[in-house]
Amino acid sequence: MCCRLRLDLRELRRKSGAFFGSREGTGSVSVVAINTTCRRVHISQKKRKNFTTKTCPVCRIAQDLLAGPGRKITDVQRNKNLQKRKAEIMFDIGIVGGGTAGMTAAIYGQRAGKRTVIIEGGNFGGQITSSPNVENYPGIASVSGSEFSMNLLDQAMKLGTETVVEKVTGIRDEGGIKVIETTGKEYPCRSVILATGVTHRHLGVPGEEKLTGAGVSYCATCDGAFFRGRDVAVIGGGSTALQDAEFLSNYCKKVYLVHRRDEFRGEESIVRRLREKENVEFVLSATVNEILGDTVVEGVSLNNKKTGEDFRLDVAGVFIAVGQIPQNEQFAETVKLDGAGFILASEDCMTSHPGIFAAGDCRTKEVRQLTTAAADGAVAALAACRYVAEH
Numbered sequence: 040m041c042c043r044l045r046l047d048l049r050e051l052r053r054k055s056g057a058f059f060g061s062r063e064g065t066g067s068v069s070v071v072a073i074n075t076t077c078r079r080v081h082i083s084q085k086k087r088k089n090f091t092t093k094t095c096p097v098c099r100i101a102q103d104l105l106a107g108p109g110r111k112i113t114d115v116q117r118n119k120n121l122q123k124r125k126a127e128i129m130f131d132i133g134i135v136g137g138g139t140a141g142m143t144a145a146i147y148g149q150r151a152g153k154r155t156v157i158i159e160g161g162n163f164g165g166q167i168t169s170s171p172n173v174e175n176y177p178g179i180a181s182v183s184g185s186e187f188s189m190n191l192l193d194q195a196m197k198l199g200t201e202t203v204v205e206k207v208t209g210i211r212d213e214g215g216i217k218v219i220e221t222t223g224k225e226y227p228c229r230s231v232i233l234a235t236g237v238t239h240r241h242l243g244v245p246g247e248e249k250l251t252g253a254g255v256s257y258c259a260t261c262d263g264a265f266f267r268g269r270d271v272a273v274i275g276g277g278s279t280a281l282q283d284a285e286f287l288s289n290y291c292k293k294v295y296l297v298h299r300r301d302e303f304r305g306e307e308s309i310v311r312r313l314r315e316k317e318n319v320e321f322v323l324s325a326t327v328n329e330i331l332g333d334t335v336v337e338g339v340s341l342n343n344k345k346t347g348e349d350f351r352l353d354v355a356g357v358f359i360a361v362g363q364i365p366q367n368e369q370f371a372e373t374v375k376l377d378g379a380g381f382i383l384a385s386e387d388c389m390t391s392h393p394g395i396f397a398a399g400d401c402r403t404k405e406v407r408q409l410t411t412a413a414a415d416g417a418v419a420a421l422a423a424c425r426y427v428a429e430h
């Protein structure tokens with residue numbers, strides 16, 4: 040042990056009135072002082088073979104001092120106390136992500152009598168908070184995305200869910216205990232649910248961010264019905280863009296399908312069906328310059344890649360479908376991901392790592408909707424409860 044640590048131990052004894060093992064004196068020792076000193080020892084000694092909290096000199100002294108004058112703690116009791124402290128700070132279910140899937144998981148976990156924590160690096164609620172109106176959630180005729188999310192969070196917290204606003208940097212497994220690492224600290228958990236969601240890939244053009252929720256949308260299924268009888272544009276050339284155009288053609292007067300290439304990358308069968316629709320028009324070899332409008336979308340400025348000419352489409356809505364970006368890079372060494380970066384997990388929400396589950400848009404799945412996110416949260420939470428009970 041270095042000189043600094045010896046001084047720390049001496050200071051700890053001095054504050055308690057117990058010099059060199061003496062139990063005389065009535066001084067009290069600060070838990071903060073113990074934790075600070077103990078942390079220094081653990082950091083300096085963590086590479087030492089067979090070093091544990093049982094052999095840590097500060098842990099042993101602290102246990103004796105906190106026991107009170109005239110009492111001596113045996114190694115057995117000391118170990119029990121350490122295990123008790125460890126159990127007190129451990130969560131049954133650690134949830135990474137505070138969107139619909141994560142908050143639903145917390146509700147189910149708390150109702151099952153488990154101690155849960157949601158760790159969110161940004162704002163609680165997820166992508167749905169940017170939706171001005173949600174009308175496709177069963178049992179709720181109409182609600183704003185932000186109100187829906189806040190109701191979920193309020194419900195979870197009233198049940199006892201703990202919340203932390205810190206960015207998660209990784210997860211490690213320590214003998215069955217999953218430790219969630221953040222920029223601030225570490226959270227030991229018996230099980231973990233990854234509900235990190237996705238971010239929609241943006242075009243990065245003027246007007247896009249300003250008019251999001253005011254005519255710019257990334258979910259045709261969510262917002263398409265609001266544009267009934269109006270002209271809209273869909274940006275993209277993959278299967279999602281094609282499906283969005285087909286869906287919108289049932290509501291909208293005119294659907295412009297804008298793609299930067301000459302041919303679509305999506306399913307040919309959908310392309311054939313779209314060609315047969317009178318209210319769908321393909322705008323190929325065109326890129327977006329700007330989304331136009333002051334407070335709501337009024338049109339979109341495009342550039343013809345072949346002629347170099349700019350032109351305008353007068354539309355009330357712009358649906359952007361150029362891909363989704365999962366946020367799972369920090370978990371790549373813990374759970375298996377597919378080629379696009381989504382967590383490999385089926386409908387049971389189980390990942391390749393025992394005790395770690397995936398829920399919501401972050402996992403491999405065909406349909407990504409508000410209802411499926413909530414369903415995943417329930418499934419993952421119940422699976423986590425079973426895992427905790429069995430282990």
